[in-house]
Amino acid sequence: MSQSTIVTGGAGFIGSHVVDALLAAGNSVTVIDDLSTGDRERVAAGAELRELDIVDLPALRAVVEEVKPNAIYHLAAQASVVASVEDPGRDCEVNVRGTLNVVEAARVCGAPVVFTSTGGALYGDEAPMPTSEEWTPAPLSPYGASKWAAEAYVKTWSLSSGIPHAVCRLGNVYGPRQSPHGEAGVVAIFSHHLHVGQAPKLFGYGKPTRDYVYVEDVVRALLAATGKRGTYNIATGVETDVLAVWDELREAAGSDIEPQLAELRPGELQHSRLDISLASRELGWRPEVPISEGLRKTYRALVEEFKKE
Numbered sequence: 001m002s003q004s005t006i007v008t009g010g011a012g013f014i015g016s017h018v019v020d021a022l023l024a025a026g027n028s029v030t031v032i033d034d035l036s037t038g039d040r041e042r043v044a045a046g047a048e049l050r051e052l053d054i055v056d057l058p059a060l061r062a063v064v065e066e067v068k069p070n071a072i073y074h075l076a077a078q079a080s081v082v083a084s085v086e087d088p089g090r091d092c093e094v095n096v097r098g099t100l101n102v103v104e105a106a107r108v109c110g111a112p113v114v115f116t117s118t119g120g121a122l123y124g125d126e127a128p129m130p131t132s133e134e135w136t137p138a139p140l141s142p143y144g145a146s147k148w149a150a151e152a153y154v155k156t157w158s159l160s161s162g163i164p165h166a167v168c169r170l171g172n173v174y175g176p177r178q179s180p181h182g183e184a185g186v187v188a189i190f191s192h193h194l195h196v197g198q199a200p201k202l203f204g205y206g207k208p209t210r211d212y213v214y215v216e217d218v219v220r221a222l223l224a225a226t227g228k229r230g231t232y233n234i235a236t237g238v239e240t241d242v243l244a245v246w247d248e249l250r251e252a253a254g255s256d257i258e259p260q261l262a263e264l265r266p267g268e269l270q271h272s273r274l275d276i277s278l279a280s281r282e283l284g285w286r287p288e289v290p291i292s293e294g295l296r297k298t299y300r301a302l303v304e305e306f307k308k309e
């Protein structure tokens with residue numbers, strides 16, 4: 001049955017893919033985005049874009065009351081670790097206050113919320129691997145702290161309102177439409193370097209590992225989490241080092257550029273690998289795209305995007 005949905009952050013990298021999937025399934029979609037890092041060009045023609053800041057509760061509530069969504073996918077966020085260190089106040093405002101506003105607006109119309117938190121910036125360096133949702137977070141950055149605080153509001157509002165809200169802690173998401181101009185997102189950054197023929201810097205001498213997950217797998221997980229009450233790691237459970245990502249992309253590009261190796265930046269995690277067994281059991285979800293296939297698909301798609309820039 002066709003549903004009415006809202007995607008906050010729907011002009012962003014992951015949110016725009018969520019919008020596409022919801023439209024393809026026959027739903028109506030309203031995007032709420034302030035276009036701070038988002039791009040209106042990413043929003044599919046079939047969706048309606050409302051340009052507003054989620055920190056503005058009256059404006060947010062007015063849209064939610066008008067749309068009367070059956071579900072809200074809450075991806076709008078201050079999503080940069082570096083920006084969170086430079087301005088922790090704004091990071092807190094958007095990620096904590098903004099999320100409180102979303103669950104508060106959702107309460108009025110009884111809509112379940114699916115909230116995207118982070119599995120990378122939350123658990124800290126001491127976490128055993130693969131890290132399960134049970135591990136007590138020990139974030140290293142204001143961004144990790146604000147996501148953790150926001151999770152608490154989502155869970156508390158779920159309990160007090162009786163509406164089943166879900167928290168999805170994402171691994172390192174990669175795929176088409178990821179911006180190469182941020183500080184994270186090595187797949188997009190490396191792809192851009194390869195496209196323009198520039199050597200990238202591999203921090204930590206290319207050894208740090210991450211749990212990379214393809215954006216389409218993430219979208220399927222967020223849809224599967226709709227109406228569930230729980231906290232789920234959404235990743236692959238597979239650890240890949242930065243050098244292996246570079247090698248794979250370099251092969252896809254047919255390039256022989258050598259990277260520069262540099263020391264790990266302060267505050268950066270050495271390793272990350274998430275336990276995804278809970279999502280598999282409770283959401284019936286598993287990632288389907290192996291990293292080598294995902295990297296090749298991403299490289300091809302990003303190069304087409306770079307040509308239009």
Ligand SMILES: NC(=O)c1ccc[n+]([C@@H]2O[C@H](COP(=O)([O-])OP(=O)(O)OC[C@H]3O[C@@H](n4cnc5c(N)ncnc54)[C@H](O)[C@@H]3O)[C@@H](O)[C@H]2O)c1
Binds near residue numbers: 033035052171173
């Ligand atoms: N990309 C990853 O690897 C990753 C990993 C873990 C968690 N996440 C989370 O997933 C979500 C989406 O991330 P992304 O990578 O697509 O980032 P993104 O920056 O591409 O998307 C965020 C979107 O939110 C919008 N936005 C920001 N502040 C807003 C505000 N105050 N009001 C309204 N809209 C606002 C931006 O304009 C942008 O369109 C975020 O919540 C992020 O924290 C991402």
